[in-house]
Amino acid sequence: xxxxxxxxxxxxxxxxxxxxxxxxxxxxxxxxxxxxxxxxxxxxxxxxxxxxxxxxxxxxxxxxxxxxxxxxxxxxxxxxxxxxxxxxxxxxxxxxxxxxxxxxxxxxxxxxxxxxxxxxxxxxxxxxxxxxxxxxxxxxxxxxxxxxxxxxxxxxxxxxxxxxxxxxxxxxxxxxxxxxxxxxxxxxxxxxxxxxxxxxxxxxxxxxxxxxxxxxxxxxxxxxxxxxxxxxxxxxxxxxxxxxxxxxxxxxxxxxxxxxxxxxxxxxxxxxxxxxxxxxxxxxxxxxxxxxxxxxxxxxxxxxxxxxxxxxxxxxxxxxxxxxxxxxxxxxxxxxx
Amino acid sequence: xxxxxxxxxxxxxxxxxxxxxxxxxxxxxxxxxxxxxxxxxxxxxxxxxxxxxxxxxxxxxxxxxxxxxxxxxxxxxxxxxxxxxxxxxxxxxxxxxxxxxxxxxxxxxxxxxxxxxxxxxxxxxxxxxxxxxxxxxxxxxxxxxxxxxxxxxxxxxxxxxxxxxxxxxxxxxxxxxxxxxxxxxxxxxxxxxxxxxxxxxxxxxxxxxxxxxxxxxxxxxxxxxxxxxxxxxxxxxxxxxxxxxxxxxxxxxxxxxxxxxxxxxxxxxxxxxxxxxxxxxxxxxxxxxxxxxxxxxxxxxxxxxxxxxxxxxxxxxxx
Numbered sequence: 107x108x109x110x111x112x113x114x115x116x117x118x119x120x121x122x123x124x125x126x127x128x129x130x131x132x133x134x135x136x137x138x139x140x141x142x143x144x145x146x147x148x149x150x151x152x153x154x155x156x157x158x159x160x161x162x163x164x165x166x167x168x169x170x171x172x173x174x175x176x177x178x179x180x181x182x183x184x185x186x187x188x189x190x191x192x193x194x195x196x197x198x199x200x201x202x203x204x205x206x207x208x209x210x211x212x213x214x215x216x217x218x219x220x221x222x223x224x225x226x227x228x229x230x231x232x233x234x235x236x237x238x239x240x241x242x243x244x245x246x247x248x249x250x251x252x253x254x255x256x257x258x259x260x261x262x263x264x265x266x267x268x269x270x271x272x273x274x275x276x277x278x279x280x281x282x283x284x285x286x287x288x289x290x291x292x293x294x295x296x297x298x299x300x301x302x303x304x305x306x307x308x309x310x311x312x313x314x315x316x317x318x319x320x321x322x323x324x325x326x327x328x329x330x331x332x333x334x335x336x337x338x339x340x341x342x343x344x345x346x347x348x349x350x351x352x353x354x355x356x357x358x359x360x361x362x363x364x365x366x367x368x369x370x371x372x373x374x375x376x377x378x379x380x381x382x383x384x385x386x387x388x389x390x391x392x393x394x395x396x397x398x399x400x401x402x403x404x405x406x407x408x409x410x411x412x413x414x415x416x417x418x419x420x421x422x423x424x425x426x427x428x429x430x431x432x433x434x435x436x437x438x439x440x441x442x443x
Numbered sequence: 444x445x446x447x448x449x450x451x452x453x454x455x456x457x458x459x460x461x462x463x464x465x466x467x468x469x470x471x472x473x474x475x476x477x478x479x480x481x482x483x484x485x486x487x488x489x490x491x492x493x494x495x496x497x498x499x500x501x502x503x504x505x506x507x508x509x510x511x512x513x514x515x516x517x518x519x520x521x522x523x524x525x526x527x528x529x530x531x532x533x534x535x536x537x538x539x540x541x542x543x544x545x546x547x548x549x550x551x552x553x554x555x556x557x558x559x560x561x562x563x564x565x566x567x568x569x570x571x572x573x574x575x576x577x578x579x580x581x582x583x584x585x586x587x588x589x590x591x592x593x594x595x596x597x598x599x600x601x602x603x604x605x606x607x608x609x610x611x612x613x614x615x616x617x618x619x620x621x622x623x624x625x626x627x628x629x630x631x632x633x634x635x636x637x638x639x640x641x642x643x644x645x646x647x648x649x650x651x652x653x654x655x656x657x658x659x660x661x662x663x664x665x666x667x668x669x670x671x672x673x674x675x676x677x678x679x680x681x682x683x684x685x686x687x688x689x690x691x692x693x694x695x696x697x698x699x700x701x702x703x704x705x706x707x708x709x710x711x712x713x714x715x716x717x718x719x720x721x722x723x724x725x726x727x728x729x730x731x732x733x734x735x736x737x738x739x740x741x742x743x744x745x746x747x748x749x750x751x752x753x754x755x756x757x758x759x760x761x762x
Contacts, residue, residue, distance in 0.1 A: 155628075300711045302698075303696040386597070
């Protein structure tokens with residue numbers, strides 16, 4: 107078992123994951139067969155818009171889908187080759203914070219306002235490591251220094267820190283037990299650009315220092331270009347395009363990904379008109395038949411409204427789920443932006 | 444005042460009293476905007492950009508300064524006069540979720556200002572105008588009687604725009620109008636705002652923290668730091684030749700969605716210092732890589748350079 111785990115090439119492998127939120131009236135299908143894999147030591151960017159299922163994917167890995175109304179309907183999540191979905195809550199507690207940690211978007215609400223930073227940092231260390239109080243405190247101080255906060259501020263409360271510093275504290279807590287995988291859910295969205303640059307830099311350095319793997323959940327393609335090795339574009343609960351940075355940024359194939367790029371203001375020519383994607387994402391409680399993007403797609407054909415497209419590979423890693431490439435050769439550069 | 448200038452702000456100042464002292468939210472801010480043009484105001488949270496926007500149309504009462512609009516100083520008007528004037532001065536807010544009354548239908552929300560200002564006294568006519576406004580901003584007429592909670596963020600922001608347009612304004616303050624929206628929706632709303640600007644000859648003050656959006660949208664850009672404008676220039680000029688060390692660091696901090704021509708990142712140290720009693724110094728000095736003794740002795744003033752470029756920094760001489 108041990109040997110098999112260490113031999114696995116992937117830190118994380120999600121196969122065909124389906125998650126739904128059920129109420130009496132309706133069922134929202136947040137994830138509909140999500141495939142995701144992160145090679146050890148690499149950073150994968152999971153990009154998509156509000157409601158695409160990005161956060162649900164992160165919470166599924168953490169075993170934090172609120173049940174009810176949430177339910178993992180099918181699929182598998184392998185963390186370093188080990189199946190997570192069969193774990194009991196008791197077993198999961200040994201995994202969270204130790205093998206996989208998650209950073210949330212809003213640092214203001216992810217810290218406990220009535221506990222000092224020391225309390226919150228030592229809690230995770232005490233839970234997972236058998237250390238004396240003094241050793242715990244020492245480790246907590248080291249973690250703070252690592253994320254760029256003076257250790258003597260450890261006795262302060264969250265409200266005494268700025269937004270950027272709070273997010274650093276959250277990062278320190280997440281990394282205290284050197285997890286194999288860090289899930290960062292829009293970690294810098296609530297921060298100003300200059301502070302965002304500082305926090306991203308810290309995360310990159312720590313990731314390399316601990317040779318961790320990272321899942322970077324974001325809506326910002328700029329951040330992806332900055333910190334990730336590969337990208338998965340998620341739409342209505344499924345990955346519609348996946349590849350290395352170069353594949354997705356320079357050989358974009360899926361009409362949705364192309365649309366995302368075209369929606370961004372051009373930084374070289376400010377008079378260039380924005381080309382938004384028309385319409386809205388489908389309601390997860392009422393997903394259309396066939397390709398979920400068809401309604402907004404300029405290239406949609408009859409087949410797109412009938413059958414959900416299978417993966418079509420452009421190279422060993424880069425794939426798209428789009429019927430366009432059944433008739434067009436996927437190598438053709440005519441689809442380039 | 445230049446005949447093409449619609450609004451001219453001179454030495455606008457707003458301090459807030461706090462326990463620790465005076466908070467300099469807006470400190471002697473001056474600028475003018477030409478008819479039909481857009482001035483973008485960028486800066487980080489707490490730099491005073493929203494307070495500036497609100498103080499101009501007196502949603503917050505400024506302490507001192509002048510705001511010349513159409514030959515009148517808005518700050519000299521009494522409550523009744525400014526209320527009447529507000530038909531020409533409108534605002535679009537950041538959060539389309541909290542800027543709409545949840546108990547009013549879309550049509551009621553759009554109609555309300557016209558009713559309050561008695562702009563279109565006839566009810567039938569007013570309703571027709573609401574329907575036309577809905578067409579203008581791309582809201583389907585079937586949504587006439589729906590409530591805000593039934594709609595997504597993009598559509599709600601369209602309501603906010605329709606409501607502002609219902610007054611036939613000349614000047615619109617847009618306070619982060621797209622920052623709560625997804626990129627694909629953001630592009631739809633930005634295009635819509637550009638279209639109505641061209642159709643109706645609107646003048647915008649566009650407040651945002653997003654540098655790529657402000658570049659795309661504005662004719663001129665003013666960069667604010669702790670209550671002051673530290674640099675101002677036409678958009679292309681500012682992006683091609685940023686002068687102030689803060690502006691340069693800000694531009695370098697934008698994550699670029701491309702894997703080519705990556706910039707060498709210079710990461711700015713520190714965070715915004717306190718806006719309470721900042722004193723007569725350069726407010727950026729504590730984070731600046733080029734700081735020298737003069738910066739901590741006196742405050743730099745905005746100085747005009749070539750190409751309509753103005754900057755407040757001692758690094759640039761020729762005063």
